[in-house]
Amino acid sequence: MKREHVKNLPKIELHCHLDGSIRPETLREIADAQGIALPNDHAQLKELLxxxxxxxxxxxxxxxxxLVLTCLQTEAALTAAAIDVISQAAEENIQYIEVRFAPSQHTEKGLSLPKVITAVLAGLEQGQQQFGVKSNALLCGMRHEELKEIEKIVQLAEVYKTSGVVGFDLAGNEIDFPPYTFEExxxxxxxxxxxxxxxxxxxxCGKNVADAIHLGAKRIGHGIALKDTPEYFSLLQKENILIEMCPTSNFQTKTVTRLADYPFQTFLEAGINICINTDNRTVSDTTLTDEFMKLHEWYGITYADMEQLNHNAVNGAFISESEKQLLHDQLTKSY
Ligand SMILES: [Zn+2]
Structure with missing residues (x-):
C-alpha cells in the first residue's frame, strides 16, 4: 500500500479523544487567547504533549x-479544539468520525457540564460545515469519579441525544475501576x-471485556487483554461486538510490548469484528493513515483488508441504517 493513496482513500474513525488529538499549533493559539504560558520552543511543547x-x-x-486540559476550560477553547480535530480528519479523507470527550474534565474554571457539551457540539458542527466531515460525539464518564457524577453525564447523553451525542463510554483508570464498579x-x-x-x-484482564459486554457494551475500546482469554471469543462473535483497536496507543501504554503479542491477526482469525483508530492523534503522535500503514508493514494488509476494516467501523457506528448505507456505498465505490 502507498501512503499517499491510503491517505486519500475514504476512512471511518470511531475512537478518537478530543483532548488527546489537538494539534500543538492549535493548542498554542488556544493557550495564547487565555494568557496561558506554554514553552516557546515548538519541539519542547511537542515533548510535553x-x-x-x-x-x-x-x-x-x-x-x-x-497540560491540554488546563487549556480546555472555556467554550471558545472547546469549540476551537473540536474544529481542529475535524480539520485533521478532513486532511486524510475521514468520511465519518465519532469524537469522544469527558465533560467533567472541562469544568475547572466554572463551565457547566451542558456548556462544555454544547461548545464541543458547536465545534463539530462548524467543522462539518467548513470541511465536510460528518461527525458525532460520545460522552465519557471518568472511572475514578464518583458514581453520582458519572450518572450526570449519562443523563446529559440522553438530553443531547438528538443534537449530536450518539453514545456513552467509560474512560480512564481501568485497573482500579473494573466494569462491574459501574453496574448501576x-x-x-x-x-x-x-x-x-x-x-x-x-x-x-480479558474478563473486563466479557464483563463490559455483559453490562451492555456494543463496542469495546482496545480489548487487547482479550487475547489471553480465548474462552470469551465466542461471546464477541455471538453478540456481534466491534473492537476499536488503536495500535500505536496500545504499544505506548505497554498493553503489549512485542509485535508478536499484538492480537490483530488473532482477532481476525477468530472472526471477531475489529476496526482501526488513532485513540489520541497528538498524544500518540499518529494519524489514521499512519495506523493503516503500520498494519501494512506489520502484517502486509492490502487495500481490500483496509476496506473491510472500514466497513466494520461503519457497521458499528452509532448512526442510522440509512447513514450507514451511504458510507458503505462510498467505501465500495472508492476502493
Ligand atoms: Zn481511548
Missing part, C-alpha cells in the same frame, strides 16, 4: 493530558437506550 517512548503504563500515558450506572445507560462503547481490556 506526546507520550514518551518510556511510558510505563496506561496511567503514565494519561498524565500527558494534564450502566443499567441506566441501557434503560435509556443510549448506545454504549466501553474502554476494556486496554490493560487488566
Amino acid at each position: 506526546i507520550a514518551p517512548k518510556d511510558c510505563q503504563n496506561l496511567n503514565d500515558y494519561l498524565e500527558r493530558f494534564d 450506572t450502566l443499567d441506566l445507560v441501557n434503560q435509556l437506550s443510549i448506545p454504549l462503547t466501553l474502554h476494556a481490556g486496554e490493560c487488566g
